[in-house]
Amino acid sequence: MDHILVAKDVSKSYGDHQALRNISLEIPENCIYGLLGPNGAGKTTFIRIINQITYQDSGKVLFNGKSLAPEHIALIGYLPEERGLYKSMKVGDQALYLAQLKGLSKSEAKKRLKYWFDRLDIGDWWGKKIQELSKGMAQKIQFIVTILHEPKLLIFDEPFSGFDPINANIIKDEILQLKEKGTSIIFSTHRMESVEELCEYIALIHNSEKILDGKLSDIKKSYKNNIFNVGLQVDRDAQLFLDDLKTQFQILSSQFYQQECQLDFKVQLPSGNTTEILTQLSKQANINRFEETIPTANDIFIQTVNKRDNGR
Amino acid sequence: MAGKLGLIIKREYLAKVRNKSFIVMTILSPILIVGMIVLIAYLTKVNDSEKRVVAVLNESGFLHREFSTSEHTSFIQFEDISLDKAKDSTSSMGLYGLLHIPDGKGLEQVAKTAYLYTKDNPNTQITQQLERVFQRKLRQNRLGDLGVSSEQFSDIEKPFELNLATFEGEKSVKGITEIKAFIGGGFGYAIMMFIIIYGTFVMRSVIEEKTSRIIEVIISSVKPFQLMLGKIIGTSLAGVTQFVIWLISASLLLFVVLLISGIDISAVMAELQNTPGAMGGMSELANTLDEDTLLYAREIVNIPWLLLISSFLLYFVLGYFIYSSIYAAIGAAVDNETDTQQFVFPVILPLMLAIYVGFFSVFSNPHGPIAVGFSLFPLTSPIVMLMRLPAGIGEGGVPLWQLLLSILLLIGSFLAIVFLAAKIYRVGILMYGKRPTYKELVKWLRY
Missing domain, CATH: 3.30.70.3100 (Alpha-Beta Plaits)
Structure with a gap:
């Protein structure tokens, strides 16, 4: 099986604090991969390394078999947990700007934006400013901007936060469709029911270390x-x-x-x-x-983390 | 990659220029400044235009016809009335005061017994004016006792002015050092204002990206350094736009004012075209301008403008980049603007120091040790060196090695500071929470 992303012994520390310790992961192509872990476990650091926002101290990250390089940025889409938009900039201008930063031409970006705005039924927001929209509305725009350049790898950090259940469902369906089209997706979340629903593979990161990874169904089997x-x-x-x-x-x-x-x-x-x-x-x-009784992802999460903590 | 930088510059520029407060400031500032100048001029005029009338009761045989009406004071002579009556009439006529010169033996005696009566403490201008009259008369009188005739006395009184020249034999005029430093100081001041205003804009823009949390979205597409650079360039272009608008509107305003006040502009233009360096044309001009004005004009024309303006641009660009990258780093280190104060103060300090030290030490001695030191130190050199440069390079001006060393130091520290600021910026934009200490900032440099 081909892997879209392979991490080998990745470590990273900030001063005295070790954020990641020898993380090795293999993320298969065209799947939804759940990156789980308690707050402060190191998930965001790992994601930032993939996005080349920060760099690992040691270890290797391979994208499509090649060492991670600046040209990969255009092939990755990232929806950070801490996200926002320019408050006083118009929705359309803003989306165009962000799309162009990802390497799309202006005309292409415009065409695709129009398609997505129509698809998510927000066509009349184009000339509005972000400060006139609700948080959920802004999240929709953020989602569109993340996927607009049709990246091979999408990284969603808590994608459903800020959405009402109806819109969360719309976004979930879009994510599933993107997967159908061949996109690989990394999904970082605490919401275990969405892990259960979406993820085929998971990795559990705790205290800067990977403590569990593999196919979700296999893990469940081994945990029963x-x-x-x-x-x-x-x-x-x-x-x-x-x-x-x-x-x-x-x-x-x-x-x-x-x-x-x-x-x-x-x-x-x-x-x-x-x-x-x-x-x-x-x-x-x-x-x-x-x-x-088949353990839920939640059970596995809690059980593994507790076992780890007690084992120390 | 260059395309992305262009995109960022364009966005930052448009975001700044389209901002309502920017538009309002651009339109309003010149109006405010012109209005202030007009108001101050008017108020000064009103303040000075009050004419004071002083009554004079002269009972002596001296000092007649000595009190002549001046710009601010005029005199009325009272005759053949008593002092009390004179006082009454003075106050009933609403005059400023009464000068009483009683009769006496000789001028010395008369002067000693003379009094000025006023309602409150008299204005110093008036007392000085009156004292000058007495002094002059007394001096003439005393010299007359020594056998000096009144013709001889007016010869003695003639004022004296020292002739000034440079070693090359050119006639020089007083105050030109100050004027030169002032012109350089103007450039330096412009740099300081631009740095403080637009540096703060850069800082605010960084804080805005942090608080709106768009920062992580953007730096997943571009390098933080690119973003910082684009922000600084975009903001400064907005600043340049503002300056150009002001410059154009100021020239238009000047043109209109000249037109209204009826000065023949084409004649002025012709004169201006003749002036630079054209010593031959001086004789024609001498009809309209007196010799001193001509000398000043020549000195100002002789200022190495090309050198001054090209070094202004160089110092401006380097100085602005140093400071605005520090401002960007500060913006990245904090979460909101109120937290910036403790970091901004040490940044403004060298700028203020440069201006004040520049104005004091460069004015008195453009090439003294303090002036030289501050014109070499990179954080103050953009301002202080520009104050020294109107004197030219080489003999009598700034030694060439000093200029080159100053530029070299500036470029060196430009690279170092931008590198360090970019590091702090890179870490800071992803840090939320409490305000960092200086110690933590140093730690960030190693991340």
């Missing part, structure tokens, strides 16, 4: 611990029934709802083999729920 949620209709003495089960299986927690005769419990099956317990249960009770 064969715990099953079980729900039963029991018409006998539930406590007795449970005690009986406990002698054979590893029951983690349980709850009995007297009125509905409903017994819920969590069970860990070390081998992952469900045949035995299902056979036994089906003989004695009515099973209305039996499911494997």
Whole structure:
């Protein structure tokens, strides 16, 4: 598989503070790659290195197999977390200016801007000043400016912040369409539900180090611990029934709802083999729920970070 | 890359020029300045035009016909009335005061007993004028006692002026050193004002990009240094535009004023064209201008204008770039304008020092050690060297090595300061939060 971006042992420090320590990442082409981590972990520093805003102290960054160089700037689109526009400049002039700075010709930039303004239904904003627009409106313009030069690699730092749910959805759909067209996307966020929804790959950065990376589905698989949620209709003495089960299986927690005769419990099956317990249960009770618990990205995030912190 | 710099310059220029306060300032400033000058001239005139009338009661045999009406004072003679009556009439007529000269034996006696009566403390102008009359008469009287005739006395009184010339034998005139330093000082002052005004504009523009958070978007497309450079150039071009507009409107205004006041402009132009260096044409001009004015004109024409203007441009560009890159670094280091003060003061200090030291030491001695030192030191040389340069290069002027050393030092520190300022700028624009200390700024240089 081809990689749009490869980082090898990238380190960076600001004075005494080490912002990145030996980060190695491989970002495959044409995927959405989630860059996760708590605040201050070093995500922004890493992104700034990709954008050549700062430079690594040691290590290498390869873009499309070649060492990162100034000509790559036109192939990268970056929507920073701290973003804004000139307040007293007109929307159209501003978008044109930023597009031209990315290397588009004026006429081409104008054509594409018109297309995007129509597409996002904001055509009548062209002559307005930013200070007359709401924050969400300005974010839309910012999004357009980021993607206008059709970069091969897009980097979004918290792209949905400042959007209402409807507009957030519009932007999400646009991001997915860009991916369909072949763009590779790095996605830095704390919003785990959007990670779940969008990202195929993730990397978790914590305290300047990468502590986890890979395909999200693989990571989830490796994080599942064969715990099953079980729900039963029991018409006998539930406590007795449970005690009986406990002698054979590893029951983690349980709850009995007297009125509905409903017994819920969590069970860990070390081998992952469900045949035995299902056979036994089906003989004695009515099973209305039996499911494997799959850890969410959020769970993995918290679990990994905590494990790391406690391990120190 | 050059294209991007052009884009930035264009944006910064347009953002500045289209700004409402810039337009208002450009239009309003000349009107305000002209208005101020007119107002001050008018007020001064009103203040001075009051004519004071002093009554004179002269009972002695001396000092008749000595009190002649001058620009600000006139005299009325009272005769054959008593002192009390004279006082009454003076105040009832609303006159300024009463000079009483009683009768006595001899001028000395009379002068000693003379009094000036006024309502409040008398104006010094008047007392001096009266004292001069008495003094002159007394001196003449005393010399007359020594046998000096009144004809001889008027010979004695003739004022004397020292003739001045340079070693080359050219006649020189008084005050030309001051005039030259003043012309140079004008250039220096213009540089200082431009640096302070447009440096602050650069700083504000950097702060605006920081607070609006557009900065990270932009520097993901261009190098911070390019942005800084584009900003400085764009802002200064806006400044130059403003100056050019002022210059043109000032010349137009002058033209209109001349037209209205009925001076024959074509004649003036012809005279001006004849003046530079054309010593042969001097005799014709001598009819209209007196000799001293001619000498001044020649001295001013003799100022090495080409050298002065070309060094003005050189010092202006280098000085402006040094200071405005410092201003840009300050803007990058802080989050809002109120935090800039502690950093701006040390920047303005050398500029102020240059102006004041320049005006004091260069005026008294254009080539003294202080003047030389400040004209070599890079942060003050753009101003102080320009004050010294009207005297020319070489003998009697600035030694060539000093000029070259000064320019060399300026270029060297220009490169060093822009390099350091760009480093602070690069780090500072991405730093938010508390105001950095000087120690932290030094740390940023190593990032």
